[in-house]
Amino acid sequence: MSLVEIQERIAKAEAEAGRAPGSTELIAVSKVQPNERVQAVLEQGHRVFGENKVQEAAGKWPAFRETFAGTSVHLLGPLQTNKARQAVGLFEVIHSLDRPKLANTLARLAQELGACPDLFVQVNTGEEPQKAGILPKEADGFVKDCRDLDLPIKGLMCIPPVDEEPSLHFALLAKIAERNGLKGLSMGMSGDFEKAVSFGATHVRVGSAIFGARDYG
Numbered sequence: 001m002s003l004v005e006i007q008e009r010i011a012k013a014e015a016e017a018g019r020a021p022g023s024t025e026l027i028a029v030s031k032v033q034p035n036e037r038v039q040a041v042l043e044q045g046h047r048v049f050g051e052n053k054v055q056e057a058a059g060k061w062p063a064f065r066e067t068f069a070g071t072s073v074h075l076l077g078p079l080q081t082n083k084a085r086q087a088v089g090l091f092e093v094i095h096s097l098d099r100p101k102l103a104n105t106l107a108r109l110a111q112e113l114g115a116c117p118d119l120f121v122q123v124n125t126g127e128e129p130q131k132a133g134i135l136p137k138e139a140d141g142f143v144k145d146c147r148d149l150d151l152p153i154k155g156l157m158c159i160p161p162v163d164e165e166p167s168l169h170f171a172l173l174a175k176i177a178e179r180n181g182l183k184g185l186s187m188g189m190s191g192d193f194e195k196a197v198s199f200g201a202t203h204v205r206v207g208s209a210i211f212g213a214r215d216y217g
């Protein structure tokens, strides 16, 4: 599929859901993809990208940013506290705020640097033991604690369990966001982004449908 096709499918899903055109941000997830593929999407004018790892992003985005102004890069993967300082310098948005220790570290950095990326709290909607994220029943308290730390919390993020109907998870995330007065909803990937748009996603994270399969070999 192409970037344009994905954009068209998002526009159609927005229209079908009665949402404003352009109310969903498309994050092109460029992790593991060869630079030529990423560059091709940049040359088509797209400027919003997602990465999973600090190290990988550090190796690729400073150079791309010099050529392509206005690029914003979102961190989607887990962030170790010892890489938080580097991450704050590399990303416009972090979608993986998933524990109190990271919140405290980011708050300290924000104080010291006078700036902080926009943040999404990752919620483990499927309560999967191996998956990162705040449990749904702890989300309200965690959002409050983050606000008390003056962190710029813009919304919530989830990655539904692979073998479950994602709609239930999208609906749960939307409900938690609403009762906490949060507008941002980062949800939906290559296989389910249209469904996510219908549940109110403000950010969809689409990788392989744009760039092709990732080659981890």
Ligand SMILES: *Cc1c(COP(=O)(O)O)cnc(C)c1O
Residues within 6 Å of the ligand: 029, 031, 052, 076, 077, 159, 189, 190, 191, 205, 206, 207, 208, 209
């Ligand atoms: C890799 C990844 C994506 C993109 O997945 P695709 O299935 O390639 O669209 C989205 N979100 C997160 C958190 C990811 O790690």
